[in-house]
Amino acid sequence: MSFLPKPKFRHPAIETNDLGFTHRDYEGAISTLCAGCGHDSISAAIIKAVYELSLPPHRIAKLSGIGCSSKTPTYFLGASHGFNSVHGRMPSVLTGANLANRDLIYLGVSGDGDSASIGFGQFAHSIRRGVNMVYIVENNGVYGLTKGQFSATSDKGSKNKRGVVNNDSPIDMVSMAIELGATFVARSFSGDKTQLVPLIKAAIEHRGAAFIDCISPCVAFNNHEGSTKSFDYVRAHNAALNALDFITPRAPISTEYEPGTTEIVRLHDGSSIRLHKIDASHNVHDRAEAMSAIHRHKAAGEIVTGLLYIDEDPQDLHTNLGTIAQPLNELNAPELSPGQALLDKMNAALR
Amino acid sequence: MPIQSVNDFVVRFANVNGSGSASANQLFARSIMRMGVPVSPRNIFPSNIQGLPTWYEVRISEAGHMGARGGCDLLVAMNPETWGEDVADIEPGGYIFYDSSRPVPKSAFRDNLTILGMPLTEICLKHYTDPRQRQLFKNIIYVGALAALLDIDMAEIEKLIGEQFRGKDKLIAPNHQALHLGYDYAKANFACPIGVHLKRANAVGDLIFLEGNDAAALGAVYGGATVCAWYPITPSTSLAESFMAYCKRMRIDKETGKNKFAIVQAEDELSSIGMVIGAAWNGARAFTATSGPGISLMQEFFGLAYFAEIPAVVFDVQRGGPSTGIPTRTQQSDILLAAYASHGDTKHILLFPEDPYECFEFGAQAFDLADRFQTPVFVMLDLDIGSNHRMCKPLKWDDSRQLDRGKVMTAEDLEAGKEFGRYLDVDGDGIPYRTYPGTHPKRGAYFTRGTTKDRYARYTELAAPYIDNMERLLKKFDTAKKYVPGPVLRKASRKTDLGVIYFGSTSAAMHEALDLLEADGMHIDALRVRAFPFSAEVSDFIAAHDRVFVVEQNRDGQLRTLLMVECGIDPAQLTSIAHYGGVPITARFIRKAMSDAVNKATGAGRKETIG
Numbered sequence: 001m002s003f004l005p006k007p008k009f010r011h012p013a014i015e016t017n018d019l020g021f022t023h024r025d026y027e028g029a030i031s032t033l034c035a036g037c038g039h040d041s042i043s044a045a046i047i048k049a050v051y052e053l054s055l056p057p058h059r060i061a062k063l064s065g066i067g068c069s070s071k072t073p074t075y076f077l078g079a080s081h082g083f084n085s086v087h088g089r090m091p092s093v094l095t096g097a098n099l100a101n102r103d104l105i106y107l108g109v110s111g112d113g114d115s116a117s118i119g120f121g122q123f124a125h126s127i128r129r130g131v132n133m134v135y136i137v138e139n140n141g142v143y144g145l146t147k148g149q150f151s152a153t154s155d156k157g158s159k160n161k162r163g164v165v166n167n168d169s170p171i172d173m174v175s176m177a178i179e180l181g182a183t184f185v186a187r188s189f190s191g192d193k194t195q196l197v198p199l200i201k202a203a204i205e206h207r208g209a210a211f212i213d214c215i216s217p218c219v220a221f222n223n224h225e226g227s228t229k230s231f232d233y234v235r236a237h238n239a240a241l242n243a244l245d246f247i248t249p250r251a252p253i254s255t256e257y258e259p260g261t262t263e264i265v266r267l268h269d270g271s272s273i274r275l276h277k278i279d280a281s282h283n284v285h286d287r288a289e290a291m292s293a294i295h296r297h298k299a300a301g302e303i304v305t306g307l308l309y310i311d312e313d314p315q316d317l318h319t320n321l322g323t324i325a326q327p328l329n330e331l332n333a334p335e336l337s338p339g340q341a342l343l344d345k346m347n348a349a350l351r
Numbered sequence: 352m353p354i355q356s357v358n359d360f361v362v363r364f365a366n367v368n369g370s371g372s373a374s375a376n377q378l379f380a381r382s383i384m385r386m387g388v389p390v391s392p393r394n395i396f397p398s399n400i401q402g403l404p405t406w407y408e409v410r411i412s413e414a415g416h417m418g419a420r421g422g423c424d425l426l427v428a429m430n431p432e433t434w435g436e437d438v439a440d441i442e443p444g445g446y447i448f449y450d451s452s453r454p455v456p457k458s459a460f461r462d463n464l465t466i467l468g469m470p471l472t473e474i475c476l477k478h479y480t481d482p483r484q485r486q487l488f489k490n491i492i493y494v495g496a497l498a499a500l501l502d503i504d505m506a507e508i509e510k511l512i513g514e515q516f517r518g519k520d521k522l523i524a525p526n527h528q529a530l531h532l533g534y535d536y537a538k539a540n541f542a543c544p545i546g547v548h549l550k551r552a553n554a555v556g557d558l559i560f561l562e563g564n565d566a567a568a569l570g571a572v573y574g575g576a577t578v579c580a581w582y583p584i585t586p587s588t589s590l591a592e593s594f595m596a597y598c599k600r601m602r603i604d605k606e607t608g609k610n611k612f613a614i615v616q617a618e619d620e621l622s623s624i625g626m627v628i629g630a631a632w633n634g635a636r637a638f639t640a641t642s643g644p645g646i647s648l649m650q651e652f653f654g655l656a657y658f659a660e661i662p663a664v665v666f667d668v669q670r671g672g673p674s675t676g677i678p679t680r681t682q683q684s685d686i687l688l689a690a691y692a693s694h695g696d697t698k699h700i701l702l703f704p705e706d707p708y709e710c711f712e713f714g715a716q717a718f719d720l721a722d723r724f725q726t727p728v729f730v731m732l733d734l735d736i737g738s739n740h741r742m743c744k745p746l747k748w749d750d751s752r753q754l755d756r757g758k759v760m761t762a763e764d765l766e767a768g769k770e771f772g773r774y775l776d777v778d779g780d781g782i783p784y785r786t787y788p789g790t791h792p793k794r795g796a797y798f799t800r801g802t803t804k805d806r807y808a809r810y811t812e813l814a815a816p817y818i819d820n821m822e823r824l825l826k827k828f829d830t831a832k833k834y835v836p837g838p839v840l841r842k843a844s845r846k847t848d849l850g851v852i853y854f855g856s857t858s859a860a861m862h863e864a865l866d867l868l869e870a871d872g873m874h875i876d877a878l879r880v881r882a883f884p885f886s887a888e889v890s891d892f893i894a895a896h897d898r899v900f901v902v903e904q905n906r907d908g909q910l911r912t913l914l915m916v917e918c919g920i921d922p923a924q925l926t927s928i929a930h931y932g933g934v935p936i937t938a939r940f941i942r943k944a945m946s947d948a949v950n951k952a953t954g955a956g957r958k959e960t961i962g
């Protein structure tokens with residue numbers, strides 16, 4: 001249960017990152033999700049990514065909506081401010097938080113019910129606006145907390161635990177994100193940490209709307225024969241376009257790679273991603289090609305994963321709004337209240 | 352007998368929307384104000400952009416009565432479509448000014464009117480070739496004619512035109528010309544001035560003239576708002592747009608040219624309030640502007656903000672409900688909706704400005720209150736004061752005033768080892784301390800949630816900590832009584848058992864009604880409520896009177912209900928005077944309703960309403 005404290009014991013020689021923090025410093029409370037839940041693997045991946053990036057935990061704000069996935073921010077980054085908001089409304093709360101203080105890192109965690117159904121509009125509009133954030137949908141195709149109803153990402157023809165077939169077309173979150181103007185779009189699988197961790201790192205370093213659709217099987221309600229979001233199904237149909245290494249600005253970039261199969265993608269802060277192309281034809285810089293790859297693999301019955309699209313020079317909401325560099329929440333009366341002299345002038349003009 | 356009245360009459364313009372009449376009509380109103388005579392104009396407009404009837408009603412009152420009066424003395428009939436009802440609404444002995452380019456049968460008029468026909472279209476066709484000019488100058492021409500008919504100082508109108516077109520100087524001369532076309536025609540063809548007319552006076556003083564929405568937006572600028580998230584809805588849209596305009600003027604960083612504000616037009620009201628809550632959680636002053644339907648949509652978020660204790664400022668420019676209701680007409684019908692917004696047990700702070708001056712003042716103060724009490728604060732405007740120009744005291748700001756950011760623990764506090772419990776009542780006033788995200792590397796982080804939690808923000812579903820928290824929220828709300836604007840008492844000239852409670856835009860009509868009733872020999876103590884929660888002065892006032900009227904602009908007597916419930920008042924002691932047809936309440940109505948109620952003197956608790 002979440003209110004059980006974790007033991008404080010730590011090994012004296014435990015490994016620390018560049019800031020002197022241990023892995024434990026990035027953990028949260030003990031998860032209350034079902035044993036084996038894909039979401040816990042994503043939480044672990046987030047912890048690992050942030051630890052390895054050596055980010056001060058208090059400079060991250062983690063926000064979520066409602067649902068199993070939205071519970072997870074309690075289970076990682078315990079030293080960060082967290083906000084478990086309203087069902088489907090994380091994107092607006094995150095957008096507001098980002099407007100108030102552009103200096104923090106915003107991590108939005110949501111689920112397929114939260115983002116593809118009740119919050120589909122908010123998902124879409126936050127992406128459209130280019131909010132600088134990492135938006136992770138922990139996608140299990142099912143409503144877990146209310147025990148097994150289909151969600152809007154359930155594939156047509158897939159079966160629920162009781163054998164009922166879903167007749168509605170699914171919403172494909174990555175296609176939507178690409179269409180709506182996200183500048184970093186990836187899909188991954190909670191069971192593939194090697195792929196997921198560098199994707200999260202790169203998404204954090206990306207200064208724009210970064211979206212990761214992470215298939216995360218629900219062991220309680222959507223891990224059976226006939227489900228297209230089960231561990232077995234996803235493993236059997238996973239078509240990774242590429243594999244990534246995240247490279248910090250300090251690390252030397254080795255040039256030992258086969259031209260045409262590996263590409264270095266530079267990120268805003270000087271770090272970069274080394275992209276090992278599994279599908280040599282996929283160009284991550286081309287929106288149309290990304291869409292086409294998604295459709296092609298879907299038609300072949302495959303789930304395409306990896307980095308699908310990236311714009312290396314994105315514009316974020318603050319750029320578009322022309323806000324000052326200083327966080328708005330630091331401004332006070334002298335900068336904000338124009339004073340009586342101006343009011344006198346206004347009064348005079350209103351007579 | 353034609354009405355004879357100097358500086359006390361009503362002129363109604365019946366126009367077609369989209370015809371450009373709005374600025375000409377405003378020119379008319381302002382010129383009268385410049386002559387030292389108080390005016391209160393009202394737009395009566397449809398939910399439409401072009402082609403439908405719209406009215407502009409100007410009450411001229413040297414005595415300073417700003418409420419709607421009812422009826423009109425001079426009709427400027429520029430819309431044939433509404434002719435019948437417009438003519439019927441003129442007071443006996445009134446005047447009608449109309450475009451006589453096409454003949455109007457005598458039967459279309461009434462016997463007891465003075466008819467002033469002027470061939471406006473003909474004059475325009477003769478002098479202008481461009482169709483848009485013909486339309487726009489027609490409006491200026493009738494202003495010129497009215498100047499002659501009503502004895503308005505032409506120099507004032509010319510000066511106003513000059514101010515309006517400053518920087519576009521080549522437009523000044525043609526406007527002056529059009530003005531004189533109308534003036535000269537009227538002088539030559541009518542006996543000027545007519546029975547209702549103006550005389551320079553000194554009754555305006557230093558009063559200013561602006562819309563409540565505009566004033567509230569300016570209040571938000573002075574109150575330190577940096578984030579505005581909104582969704583267009585009548586009649587609140589102009590508030591957000593004014594904020595935008597003021598920010599562009601007052602909030603650009605001189606060195607970098609960058610904005611010290613962020614304004615987002617959201618995809619809907621849910622998103623607007625979500626952004627406001629996110630921004631305020633993160634330490635910025637944030638607000639949204641909306642109207643009834645928006646408040647309905649935001650309900651779930653208000654519960655979150657109340658329970659998770661996050662500041663939010665909401666300007667609710669009320670309009671007629673329910674549903675889409677009468678969207679371009681006024682009402683005060685969101686009182687209960689806002690007071691108890693959201694599911695579960697919730698109560699919210701409401702402020703009731705009476706005019707643009709208080710829209711500004713409360714507009715700024717709302718941010719202090721929201722931060723101090725870490726909760727949503729609603730500034731309850733309505734269409735009548737929000738989207739109409741109203742005369743009010745000049746705006747004031749104390750330059751030494753600091754923003755009250757409430758109880759916020761700083762990095763230094765946390766470093767010094769001060770105990771931090773997000774929902775811990777340290778000072779006994781029910782208000783806990785909060786931290787902004789990102790304050791301290793090791794201390795002060797907490798998890799914000801809409802679910803129940805203990806004093807240290809830890810998730811729990813146990814009854815005891817839940818109740819502990821809910822009781823503290825009540826205590827906090829009680830503390831707010833000392834901080835919100837107190838009620839304003841206006842005592843009758845002699846001791847009386849009768850009292851009246853009113854609020855917001857009803858003020859102007861109420862004050863006039865009190866004068867009339869006093870003259871009728873009916874003495875009534877009056878209390879203007881300016882905020883919810885109600886302070887003890889409100890319940891004391893009710894206790895001190897046998898019978899108290901509650902005058903408001905909704906069907907169900909919502910303020911009366913709130914008073915009954917929150918102050919524990921016997922319903923029989925409170926008589927509802929309800930006016931809710933969408934047109935602003937008038938002194939005539941209040942006077943009649945209250946007189947009838949007192950004269951009938953059959954038991955209290957009855958309702959006096961207009962259908």
